[in-house]
Amino acid sequence: MRSSTLILVLFLSFLLIPALPAEDAVEWYTKGQDALKVNDPAAAITFFNNALKQDSRFAQAYAGRAAALNMQGKYTEAIDSADDALAIKSMDSVALNSRAYAFFRLGQYETAITAYDNLFIVEQNRKDAYCNQANAYLMLNDTSDSALAAFDRCTLLNSDDFMAWNNKGAALMLAKKYETALAAFDRATEITIRNATVWNNKGKALVAVGKPSDALECFNKALGIDPNFADAKANKADAIGKQQSFTIAGTITPKETVSRIGTLFTIVTTTPKMTTAVTEEPQAETTTEPAAPAKTTIPKKTTYSPVSPATVIFALAVIAGLAAVMRRE
Numbered sequence: 001m002r003s004s005t006l007i008l009v010l011f012l013s014f015l016l017i018p019a020l021p022a023e024d025a026v027e028w029y030t031k032g033q034d035a036l037k038v039n040d041p042a043a044a045i046t047f048f049n050n051a052l053k054q055d056s057r058f059a060q061a062y063a064g065r066a067a068a069l070n071m072q073g074k075y076t077e078a079i080d081s082a083d084d085a086l087a088i089k090s091m092d093s094v095a096l097n098s099r100a101y102a103f104f105r106l107g108q109y110e111t112a113i114t115a116y117d118n119l120f121i122v123e124q125n126r127k128d129a130y131c132n133q134a135n136a137y138l139m140l141n142d143t144s145d146s147a148l149a150a151f152d153r154c155t156l157l158n159s160d161d162f163m164a165w166n167n168k169g170a171a172l173m174l175a176k177k178y179e180t181a182l183a184a185f186d187r188a189t190e191i192t193i194r195n196a197t198v199w200n201n202k203g204k205a206l207v208a209v210g211k212p213s214d215a216l217e218c219f220n221k222a223l224g225i226d227p228n229f230a231d232a233k234a235n236k237a238d239a240i241g242k243q244q245s246f247t248i249a250g251t252i253t254p255k256e257t258v259s260r261i262g263t264l265f266t267i268v269t270t271t272p273k274m275t276t277a278v279t280e281e282p283q284a285e286t287t288t289e290p291a292a293p294a295k296t297t298i299p300k301k302t303t304y305s306p307v308s309p310a311t312v313i314f315a316l317a318v319i320a321g322l323a324a325v326m327r328r329e
Contacts, residue, residue, distance in 0.1 A: 025055035032064050041071035059089035066098035075102035093123045101132060109136040127157035131164055138167060143175035155184070162191040166198050169205065178208040196226040203235055212239045 023031075032047035048065040051058055062085035069078035079102045085095035100115035116133035119126065131154040137147030151168040158164040169184035185202035192198070203218030219236035222229055 023050065025051040025058055025061070028054065029058065029061050029064065032061065032068070036064065036068060036071075039071070041068035044068040045072075057088055059085045059092055060094070062088070063092050063095035063098060066095055066102075070098055070101055070105070073105075075106050078102040091122050093119065093126075096122060097126065097129055100129065104132050104136055107139075109139050112136045125157065127154070130154045130157060131161075131167075134171070135167055138171050138174075141174060143171060147171060148175065155187075160191055162188040162195060162198060165191070166195075166201060169201060173201075173205060173208070178205055181205045182209060193221070194225060196222040196229050196232065199225070200229065200232045200235065203232070203239070207235075207239065215239050 028047050028051035032044045032051065035041070035044035035047055045065055045068045048061045048068065051061040052065075055061070062081050066078045066081035066085065069075075069081060079099055082095040082099035082102070085092050086099070089095070096115070096119040100112050100119055103109075103112035103115050113133055113136050116129055116136075119129055123129075130150060134147065134150035134154045137144070137150055148171060151164075151171050155161075155164050155168050165184045165188035169181045169188065172178075172181035172184060182202070182205040185198060185205050188195075188198045189202060199218045199222035203215040203222065206212070206215035206218060216236060216239045219232050219239060222232040223236065226232070
């Protein structure tokens with residue numbers, strides 16, 4: 001009788017105990033978002049791919065994957081994933097931003113500018129996007145009203161970002177708006193006094209407005225931060241010799257350099273230092289998300305194994321049979 005009872009309990013447990021929790025597409029997507037927030041793009045890509053295996057039309061999962069691919073520097077793949085998202089949901093802001101950012105990082109500045117314009121139709125207050133678009137204009141030596149307006153929006157939304165003001169000043173120098181450029185560099189040095197590039201650029205602006213003595217002080221501050229700053233050395237020598245040969249011209253070609261901020265060293269995308277041009281340091285603005293979708297809390301769901309009517313009838317028949325056996329015993 002004990003054995004029959006044990007068999008009955010095991011059989012019922014097999015039929016009626018719920019299955020283990022199973023992830024659906026939305027749950028995988030939420031995991032991907034969480035991974036982006038802790039800067040784990042590899043895990044995020046895996047989670048977004050799992051979501052897409054369950055729902056191949058999940059636009060937000062394609063967009064999230066594009067953001068994660070950008071974090072890995074896989075910009076061409078990010079564009080493809082963003083395009084997949086936009087083919088399903090044409091106004092997805094995460095996909096639009098990820099696509100524009102990828103073009104910017106690939107150096108396709110004209111395409112990036114257009115891509116950011118498409119983003120601004122949907123999202124008007126994304127400060128990193130305005131700065132990236134403005135920097136794309138700068139890399140093209142574009143000093144049009146549209147370019148300067150992009151820098152106005154960038155600095156409006158990033159009023160405490162010294163690099164945004166530095167880059168705006170560089171654009172204004174190219175446009176030969178020296179007084180306005182000097183005001184931008186003034187704002188940059190109000191935010192930080194420990195960046196050699198900003199002091200050097202401010203010195204060039206002061207020379208351009210006819211203040212070589214004040215410029216010399218700026219070049220000295222730049223060299224106090226970075227004694228090996230060749231551009232600042234050359235500019236200082238020109239200022240001392242009253243050789244005011246600071247023509248604002250030249251082709252901007254991006255490269256990687258080191259911007260010294262006190263004892264910290266930060267790699268930024270910048271232009272060659274030229275004694276005849278402003279040293280611009282346009283860099284891609286990113287957030288800790290770069291483009292992670294806003295987190296939505298989704299309650300955990302448990303998927304239960306289905307119990308069909310036929311299975312229940314069969315189970316009841318077995319129970320009745322076991323009961324008869326126990327009565328005979």
